[in-house]
Amino acid sequence: MKITIVAGARPNFMKISPIIKAIEKLRTEKNPISYRLIHTGQHYNANLSDTFFEELQIPHPNENFNVKSGTQAEQTAGIMIAFEKELTENRPDFVLVVGDVTSTMACSIVTKKANIALIHVEAGIRSGDITMPEEINRMVTDSITDYFFTTSEKASENLLKAGHSKENIFFVGNVMIDTLLQNLTRIKKPVFWDDLNLTSKNYYLLTLHRPSNVDDGSSFIELLKQIMEQAEEAPIIFPVHPRTQQILAETQNEFKNLHLVEPQGYLNFIYLLKNSQAILTDSGGITEEASILNVPCITFRNSTERPETCELGTNVLVANDKEKISQAFEKLKNGKWKETQNIPLWDGKASERIISTLLKIHYG
Secondary structure (H helix, E strand, C coil), rough: CCEEEEEEEHHHHHHHHHHHHHHHHHHCCCCCCCEEEECCCCCHHHHHHHHHHHHHHCCCCCCECCCCCCCCCHHHHHHHHHHHHHHHHHCEEEEEEEEECHHHHHHHHHHHCCCCCEEEEEECCCCCCCCCHHHHHHHHHHHHHCCEECHHHHHHHHHHCCCCCHHEECCCHHHHHHHHHHHHHCCCCCCCCCCCCCCCCCEEEEEECCCCHHHHHHHHHHHHHHHHHHHHHCCCCEECCHHHHHHHHHHCCCCCCCCEEEEEEEHHHHHHHHHCCEEECCHHHHHHHHHCCCCEEEECCCCCCCCHHCCCEEEEEECHHHHHHHHHCCCCCCCCCCCCCCCCCCCCCCCHHHHHHHHHHCCC
């Protein structure tokens, strides 16, 4: 069985790492598996790309397309051209894509036009917000996928409602949690930890990158002001995404307890998350990690494609609503934040379920 695995951006790296480990663990002489790893180069900052391969012990990719920056259309076109050539020269039995980034959608389209079976890991999740590029990527990818591996029963239901066959939908759990649990003993303090006098639970961790939050400089600064007001004197650690760094550079700000740091490697970031008083974010994947680590999570979005993080985890949606933000911080400071409940199949074994299922599909 030959599988081509695609990764392109930071969230992808955490998802492919346990899948590759599962392949190494489960392949046998009777059921051989080989794979090629393709890095599209969608994320090209070393801390957003190369570091993750090293820290998560991911093998060096067989090919790196190095598409780098550009508009979404330019990135999509560059990835599709390069991936078409890759599949022509190295045709697999399956192409496996993960998540919902531009690389996921682009390589899915090329795969189906080449009449190769397509596997989507983290299929079926939906935010209901069509203005998000990721939502479009999910919808397009799932519309042409052959085998769906889902993180929740809700995601499986979404696919059934869309008319996909039950026989091709597999609820296996969350590969992001596989990576989290595999690496918890390896997390490490960032270099700035001591310089900023950080101690466990005395600071907030902030990540913001969505266009709806950061593209408008004035509204971005207004959101930061609300956060600073609620955080009072507590330090706020803000690993700045490249797109956000550019906007901040154009805007004057004087937030004395806001500490801008470089994008963090996985082991440093999880250390910061695990030890924070709360995570303040507009990310989707981070809400999953926060929930498993039982860290309070305040999300500056109106909707989420991961409702289980709100229903069973530590996540609360506040959008940019000043009253909701205030209420969330009040609950946090009063020690009344909800505890994580058991989230089905988020147990660190999702990747093994995926590879076991593919072996049955291919070899019978």
